[in-house]
Amino acid sequence: MEPLDQIKSSIEAAVSGARVEIIPNAGLSGQHSLLVDNQHAFAVARFLQDDPAFRLDYCSNVTGVDWLDAETSEKVKVTKVVDGVAKEVEEVKKTRRPGYLEAVYHLYSMELRHGPLIVRLRTENRTDKTHLPSLTPVWRGAEFQEREIYDLYGIVFDGHPDLRRILMWDGFQDYPMRKDYVEPDDYEYEPTAHDKVLEKAKRHHLPEAKP
Amino acid sequence: MSDAVVDETAHTASEASLLSTPEGAGQPNYAIVPKTSLTGEIEGELLEVAMGPQHPSTHGVFRMDVVLDGERVVKLKPVFGYLHRNHEKIAEHASYLGSMPYTDRLDYFCSLTNNWAYALAVEQLAGLHAPERAEYIRVITAELTRLVNHTCLVGFLLQDMGASGTPLMYAFREREKILDLFESLTGARMMCNYMRFGGCRCDLPPGWLDEAKDVVGNYPRFLDEFERLLTENEILMARTQGIGVLPKQLAINASITGPMLRACGVNYDIRKVDKYGIYDRFPFRVPLGEHGDTFDRFMLRLLEMRESLRILEQALRDIRPGPIMDPKAKIRGFRPKTGEAYGRIEGPKGELGFYLISDGGSNPYRYRVRPPSLINLTILEDMCVGHIVADVVVILGSVDIVLGEVDR
Numbered sequence: 001m002e003p004l005d006q007i008k009s010s011i012e013a014a015v016s017g018a019r020v021e022i023i024p025n026a027g028l029s030g031q032h033s034l035l036v037d038n039q040h041a042f043a044v045a046r047f048l049q050d051d052p053a054f055r056l057d058y059c060s061n062v063t064g065v066d067w068l069d070a071e072t073s074e075k076v077k078v079t080k081v082v083d084g085v086a087k088e089v090e091e092v093k094k095t096r097r098p099g100y101l102e103a104v105y106h107l108y109s110m111e112l113r114h115g116p117l118i119v120r121l122r123t124e125n126r127t128d129k130t131h132l133p134s135l136t137p138v139w140r141g142a143e144f145q146e147r148e149i150y151d152l153y154g155i156v157f158d159g160h161p162d163l164r165r166i167l168m169w170d171g172f173q174d175y176p177m178r179k180d181y182v183e184p185d186d187y188e189y190e191p192t193a194h195d196k197v198l199e200k201a202k203r204h205h206l207p208e209a210k211p
Numbered sequence: 212m213s214d215a216v217v218d219e220t221a222h223t224a225s226e227a228s229l230l231s232t233p234e235g236a237g238q239p240n241y242a243i244v245p246k247t248s249l250t251g252e253i254e255g256e257l258l259e260v261a262m263g264p265q266h267p268s269t270h271g272v273f274r275m276d277v278v279l280d281g282e283r284v285v286k287l288k289p290v291f292g293y294l295h296r297n298h299e300k301i302a303e304h305a306s307y308l309g310s311m312p313y314t315d316r317l318d319y320f321c322s323l324t325n326n327w328a329y330a331l332a333v334e335q336l337a338g339l340h341a342p343e344r345a346e347y348i349r350v351i352t353a354e355l356t357r358l359v360n361h362t363c364l365v366g367f368l369l370q371d372m373g374a375s376g377t378p379l380m381y382a383f384r385e386r387e388k389i390l391d392l393f394e395s396l397t398g399a400r401m402m403c404n405y406m407r408f409g410g411c412r413c414d415l416p417p418g419w420l421d422e423a424k425d426v427v428g429n430y431p432r433f434l435d436e437f438e439r440l441l442t443e444n445e446i447l448m449a450r451t452q453g454i455g456v457l458p459k460q461l462a463i464n465a466s467i468t469g470p471m472l473r474a475c476g477v478n479y480d481i482r483k484v485d486k487y488g489i490y491d492r493f494p495f496r497v498p499l500g501e502h503g504d505t506f507d508r509f510m511l512r513l514l515e516m517r518e519s520l521r522i523l524e525q526a527l528r529d530i531r532p533g534p535i536m537d538p539k540a541k542i543r544g545f546r547p548k549t550g551e552a553y554g555r556i557e558g559p560k561g562e563l564g565f566y567l568i569s570d571g572g573s574n575p576y577r578y579r580v581r582p583p584s585l586i587n588l589t590i591l592e593d594m595c596v597g598h599i600v601a602d603v604v605v606i607l608g609s610v611d612i613v614l615g616e617v618d619r
Contacts (some may be wrong), residue, residue, distance in 0.1 A: 027550015027569065028338035057463050058479075061553065061564050061581040106553055106566070106581075110463055111477045116553060141466020143589055152297075167292040167618060176297055 001114040004032055011036075015043045023120060033104070033118035034105070038132055039148070041121050045138040048107065048117070054157075056117055059139030061106040062146060064153035066126070066179045069099040099126045101155050105142070106137065123155060126178075134160035152177035255532040260600075264293050268371050268604040271614030282599040287592040291585070294618035302578040307333055307545055310578065316400040316579060318616040319500070320360050323352040323393070324558045326406035331487060332565035337547040339409035339540050344533040346489045348411050350526045351423065352403075352558075353398070354519040355389050358430065361470075361512040361519075361561035362386055363594060365518065366507060369441065370452050378441060381592070385433050388426050398429050408545070409537030419528060427523045427553060434516060451506035455594040455606035458503065465589045469561025471610060474500030474507040481557035492529075493522045508526050508609040516560030538569075560584055560611050567605060580619060584612040 001007070008020045011034075018040035023033045036044050043117055048056045079086050083142045099121045108115030123130045134157035136143045146157045147166040154175035157163055166174060263274035272293035278286035298317065302310040314329045316324035327349055334340065341462065366382030390400040395416055397403040405412050441447055457467070462475040472479060480497045482490040498514035500507030547569045555564035561583025568577035587610050595603045 004565055011415075025550050027548050027552060029335040029550060029552035031335075031552060060464055060468075060555070060562060061566060061579070063566055063577075063578050063579040063581075065568060069337075103310070104566070106564075110477060113479075113484050139466065140464045141586055141589060144585055152299075165292075167295040169292065177300055189579075 001117065004034065007054075007117065008034060009049065010051075010053070011044055015040050017045055020044070024101040031116065031118060033120050035120045035122065038121060038123075041119075042133045042135065042138070045119075045135045047117075049138055054117070055109045055111045056115065057139075058108045058110045059105055059135070060082075060108050060116065061104075062149065063103060063104050064149035064155055064177065065102040065178065066153060067099050067102060068126075068179050070097045071095070072097060081122075098125065101126055101130055101153055103132055103146075103149060103155060111157045128173045130154055131156045131158055133158055134163075135189050136160050151175075154178065237587055239290060255281065262581060262600075262603070265291075268608065270367070270608070270612060271617075273612070273617065274615055275607070277595075277600065277603065279600065282596050282601075284477070284598055284600065285605060287595045287603070289588050290592055292619055294614050296619070298619040299578050303575060306573050307547070307575060308542070309574075311406070312402065312404040314580075315404055316580070316615055317619065318558070318560065318563075318584065318613045319401055320363060320613055321356045321559050322355045322401060322403045324443050324556060324563060326403065326407065327353055327488075327555060327558045328558065329565050330406040330408055331556060332545070332552055332567050333408045335552035335554050335566050336569055337408060337545075339537045341410050341488075341537060342504075342534045343489070344414075344530065345410040345535045347407065347526055347530040348415065348535065349488055350490065351530070352393075352405065352525060354523045354526070355392065355423075357519045357559045358516055358523075359386050359389050360611075362510055364608075365437070365441070365509065368605065368608040371604045372447065374447075378437070381433070381437060381440075385430070392419070392423055392426060395422070407536065407540065407542075409540030410535045414535050420530065423523075424527050427520055427527060430520055431517070434513065434520075438513060441515070447509075448506065450602075450605060451505060451509055451609075453502070454505045454598060454602050455609065456502060456504045457594055461590060461593065462503070466586050467561070467590065468583055468587070469558065469611075470508060470511045470513040471561065471587050474502035474511045481547045481555060485555070486555075487556060488568075491523075492602055493525045495522050504570060505605055505609045529612065544573070546571060551577075555581070558583055560613070560616075561587055580616075582616045582619060584614075588612060588617065 007021060011020050012018055019037040021035040025032045025034050044103050048054050068078055073092050073094045076092050077088050080089045082089070095192065103121045105119045106115070107117045107119060121132045123132060132155055134142070134146055136146055136157070137159060141161075143162070144166060146160055147163060149155050150157060150163055151165045151167050152175055156173050164170070253438050260277045260279055260280045261274055264272040264278055274293070276289040276290060277284055297417045298313060302313065305313070311326060311329060314325040317325050318423055336498065338433065344542045362382045366379035368380035370376075393403055394400045396419060397405040397412070457471070457475050459475045459477060462472050463477060468479075476499050477497055478497055481487070483497060495518045498511050498518065500511050549569055551566070551568040553564055553566045561581055564581035565577040566577070567575050570576040591607065591610065594606050598606070
């Protein structure tokens with residue numbers, strides 16, 4: 001397959017207004033990915049499926065990833081006037097990156113036998129704006145996997161034909177695969193609670209201590 | 212003669228006593244609904260049936276909510292999650308190596324291919340390479356696993372069709388021989404936990420190769436016997452040909468993989484496409500189906516077993532002594548660099564993939580299994596609609612699912 005920057009430019013040429021960003025993979029596998037904006041994701045998916053140069057007709061794997069709010073600190077050199085003399089001082093600049101949920105699609109081509117092209121979609125945040133366009137109308141193989149992401153991560157796929165919980169039961173409230181999920185501990189009942197179990201059981205009696 | 216006359220009188224007498232209306236009995240207290248309409252056709256309404264989760268032919272705790280018109284299937288919705296234990300979350304809390312035994316429990320028929328897929332993904336993540344002997348051992352064990360899986364599948368499929376006992380017992384007899392090989396190699400018959408990142412856990416015991424050659428050499432005879440018994444059987448053909456046809460385009464679009472896909476005539480075998488491990492060294496053919504029906508899926512497994520035997524013969528002949536672990540591989544304090552990797556292999560049921568994200572810690576930040584069993588069920592409804600209930604069982608059997616992997 002072509003290098004990623006060429007794929008990026010051909011996507012941007014074909015789908016007007018699409019914003020594509022290359023996400024480098026720092027690891028040894030060399031599987032870099034493309035971040036596509038949510039408004040044009042569906043059109044990009046159709047293009048990747050239909051274009052004779054790509055023909056990515058096979059959506060192998062769809063998965064969710066939860067990224068919590070993170071604080072990155074980097075050292076920046078700043079010139080400051082100290083005692084009337086301009087000096088270069090190193091300062092730690094902290095940037096706060098809000099968390100988001102991510103859906104990752106691994107695309108292959110059965111016809112041309114190439115791949116994977118990894119496409120990522122990101123939600124705006126982790127709390128209320130967790131909508132992404134569903135790519136199930138393009139690749140039906142994503143149907144159960146997107147349902148699973150909805151079930152375990154809470155990403156709502158707009159345009160999915162049958163978006164219900166798949167592994168957890170219908171009345172279940174939380175999203176178990178999120179990093180900040182706290183499992184219910186009421187099943188850890190012991191007749192004589194002690195140590196850790198006692199500490200955990202106290203949370204049920206103190207409502208403000210609940211997460 | 213006289214006896215018969217006496218009997219007849221006795222019979223009529225008892226019938227008369229049954230039919231005689233007791234004192235005080237009136238009209239029945241329920242409405243009698245006529246079963247036929249004025250035109251004489253049977254009128255009925257749609258019936259919703261939950262097949263499973265405790266149904267003998269669903270191969271585990273799997274439910275199909277089927278809507279029936281008479282005996283025809285109108286609608287079918289699969290329901291999962293009875294065996295869900297959130298394997299992925301557990302793996303995020305365990306070390307990389309700690310998840311290896313747990314991968315055995317995904318598809319408990321094929322623990323060695325599960326091990327290989329996971330090891331392959333971690334090796335891509337950490338930049339490890341298994342030495343040549345380990346690659347040979349992996350190919351040998353994986354192809355033996357494929358034999359086990361396909362043999363059992365054919366046995367179970369016939370069992371579902373009503374050939375009670377015999378084919379399944381024949382299949383299990385052969386499976387035992389391979390499980391004995393696994394036991395002497397790994398110490399376990401099903402939960403093998405054998406592969407490691409950058410190699411295998413232990414070397415082959417003395418004499419193992421000869422035993423394996425014996426099993427592989429005798430296998431074609433069993434396959435011939437199996438085929439003579441089954442393939443030209445008229446009942447089997449009537450029950451499978453033209454049942455559950457899967458169109459080629461739909462199969463590709465719905466991410467169907469493995470024997471299911473190849474039965475539709477799509478030439479896509481990851482052993483050939485990715486050439487992972489050392490599969491490029493062995494010449495073998497990829498059998499393809501023509502019609503995409505249940506019979507093709509059944510036959511394709513039999514043909515794939517013959518190709519697996521061909522690979523096994525070559526691998527058992529060519530394997531040479533040598534190290535079985537990458538010297539760079541660390542057992543303790545294993546922390547891959549930050550990054551992500553997706554590794555996939557051609558499992559017996561389809562593409563088995565593992566997607567890992569590392570944040571530099573000792574346990575994966577994200578661990579994802581791409582389960583072929585679950586994704587192959589996407590088109591179950593499309594294949595079943597229009598067929599009768601008895602065919603649903605056969606179609607599901609030919610999809611080849613294991614619930615440990617579907618629900619994870």
